[in-house]
Amino acid sequence: EDKVVQSPLSLVVHEGDTVTLNCSYEVTNFRSLLWYKQEKKAPTFLFMLTSSGIEKKSGRLSSILDKKELFSILNITATQTGDSAIYLCAATTNYGGSQGNLIFGKGTKLSVKP
Amino acid sequence: EAGVAQSPRYKIIEKRQSVAFWCNPISGHATLYWYQQILGQGPKLLIQFQNNGVVDDSQLPKDRFSAERLKGVDSTLKIQPAKLEDSAVYLCASSLATYNSPLHFGNGTRLTVT
Numbered sequence: 095e096d097k098v099v100q101s102p103l104s105l106v107v108h109e110g111d112t113v114t115l116n117c118s119y120e121v122t123n124f125r126s127l128l129w130y131k132q133e134k135k136a137p138t139f140l141f142m143l144t145s146s147g148i149e150k151k152s153g154r155l156s157s158i159l160d161k162k163e164l165f166s167i168l169n170i171t172a173t174q175t176g177d178s179a180i181y182l183c184a185a186t187t188n189y190g191g192s193q194g195n196l197i198f199g200k201g202t203k204l205s206v207k208p
Numbered sequence: 209e210a211g212v213a214q215s216p217r218y219k220i221i222e223k224r225q226s227v228a229f230w231c232n233p234i235s236g237h238a239t240l241y242w243y244q245q246i247l248g249q250g251p252k253l254l255i256q257f258q259n260n261g262v263v264d265d266s267q268l269p270k271d272r273f274s275a276e277r278l279k280g281v282d283s284t285l286k287i288q289p290a291k292l293e294d295s296a297v298y299l300c301a302s303s304l305a306t307y308n309s310p311l312h313f314g315n316g317t318r319l320t321v322t
Contacts, residue, residue, distance in 0.1 A: 098250070125308070128310060128311075130313075136299065136313035136315045137299070138313075139311070142308060142310050144308060182251075184250070195241065195253040195256055195264055196241075196243075196253065197253075198251050200250050
């Protein structure tokens with residue numbers, strides 16, 4: 095059965111800290127890995143990773159994929175209280191020739207204290 | 209661009225009642241998804257449409273859940289009759305039908321079954 099496992103499930107840090115969120119996956123016909131940020135409403139898209147070893151960056155957030163070891167990490171530097179959210183990792187598959195669905199992990203709940 | 213629109217935002221019903229959710233995807237997005245997110249879990253795919261055809265409904269409890277996307281745009285998801293374990297946030301998402309297009313989520317409908 096396809097699965098995505100995130101760790102830790104929750105994390106409390108102070109503003110200015112750097113955090114690393116982990117995501118491992120076991121997915122047949124793997125296509126790509128995505129990171130989403132979920133506050134109280136809809137998950138918002140952060141990154142899509144398809145190639146190993148190529149870091150994607152957006153401001154203080156960065157992410158990288160290791161397709162050999164089947165994991166990805168999401169780094170957040172100089173954390174701010176606005177970074178408090180649940181971070182979801184999801185894998186996509188090749189399914190029926192179309193895009194395929196997302197297989198989500200349970201998420202990491204990040205709390206950033208002032 | 210306007211995001212994915214969902215209604216209602218909240219719904220409280222008693223078990224064995226029926227309920228329907230509505231979703232309007234981003235204009236031009238051929239692929240539409242319904243996800244169920246139970247508290248503390250990542251979203252789980254219920255059904256995926258490509259235009260008005262079903263691509264994947266393998267995880268849809270078809271004895272009580274139904275969904276349609278008649279004109280390839282808006283979609284409705286219905287539960288009849290509802291059970292206590294259906295309490296969750298129902299997220300609609302849409303994407304372009306092109307390779308590796310990320311999903312964009314709506315704000316969801318929070319369903320409470322009492």
